[in-house]
Amino acid sequence: MKHSFIDQYCDLDSFIHRLDPRTKFVASLAFILAVLLTPAGKWWMFVFYFLIVLGLLIFSRLPPTYALKRSLAVIPFVLLIAIFIPFFKEGEIAGSYNIWLWKISVTYSGLFVLANVVAKAWLCILCLILLSSTTKLTELLRGLQQLGVPQAIVLILSFMYRYIFVLMDEAMRMQQAYQSRDIGGSLLRRLKTFGNMIGALFIRSYERGERIYAAMVSRGFDGQVRILNPLRLKGADVFFGVVFGVLLMSPYIILLVQ
């Protein structure tokens, strides 16, 4: 089975890839917060933030179509929001349509909310794509631990990451076996089969977990995991952090001055 879709471009080499995972994580959080706090209708700010993330994407040498394709993941949610736009009753009406028996009218205020939400969501997901495709998950987890995330969570996550591939293989094999023998039948019957698959997967996973634990204990595991060479912030991280921080803040400073 193929799992190349995980960590696909983390092995590229660029200025962004070489930054400390902590720098990238904190910068991403700051970027998302800055975008979320942008007042509605300040389009020049959205353009400014888009240019920042676009510049970083170019710097990181990711294939542009990849980032674009990945960012389409927000579309289902955009559609969900779009369905509710006609229900914003207040404000001037932009257009009304007769669909079968319903008269649907769309107001400018509804479209305004939609445009703002889509702009924010798209900028945030581009930033998240940049973070996750320039940082290996194992590196990111080490960064998170040094940022104060409890060790237990980080360890569980790194175990999970190791076994995702194993269990996904198992799940995909089951699905393949099921699909090649599937003779249809009622939805209820299919759901029952599906439940059996998940149940079998659960029991196998649980037993695997116990075997892993036994193997670890027999090799001297005492609940602690010791890490060699902890991460160190470099000059490039400080430089990037300062420049990025100033860039993020500058639109707000302009807003305050105005």
Next chain:
Amino acid sequence: MHIPDGFISAPVAVGGVVVAAGAVACAVKVTNRGLGEKQVPLMGVLAAFIFAAQMLNFPVAGGTSGHFMGAALAAILLGPWAGLLIMTCVLLVQCLVFQDGGLLALGANVFNMGIVGCFLGYYIYQGVTLLMGNKRVVVLVAGGIAGWAAIVVAALFCALELGISGTVPLHVVLPAMGGVHALIGIGEGLITAAVLALVLATRPDLMRLGSQRA
């Protein structure tokens, strides 16, 4: 139901992060007390299990397909705190690797699917089996209701967060999300019951894990 960044306002997102972080810190302590050093490998593998189970698609009518959330199932089998820990790890990896759900919105997602999904599912299951006894039928029905309710109430909280953020009008989104997920939840409920039936038939000892460690 994975809310991406941008759909909920900054105060709602940050509020979600604070609540979720507190609950998860508590979950780490509680499961560590129950499992000790076994916590890390077991929770890690079971989080990978929920992740893999969510990747399986089952065909629904009309060419669409659905997948399983598993919060109620994890809570019933392993207890609500362990369930919360597992769901948090699943959501974190989905966010960081697949951009499924936002980074700052992660708090809200953990709240909806982890805290609400696990605790509601667990207590409904415990309540029903306590009242009606521990017979096989009761266990399956209780599991089904728990799975259904976890989906519906998680969706209602998701709608509430979107409404408070001003992204959608609350009075419309609440009944709409509730209604749609009342249908989707039927699938989740039936699958939860089917999984419990299989575990009950093959490894009934695993059914008691949740109540031991509550």
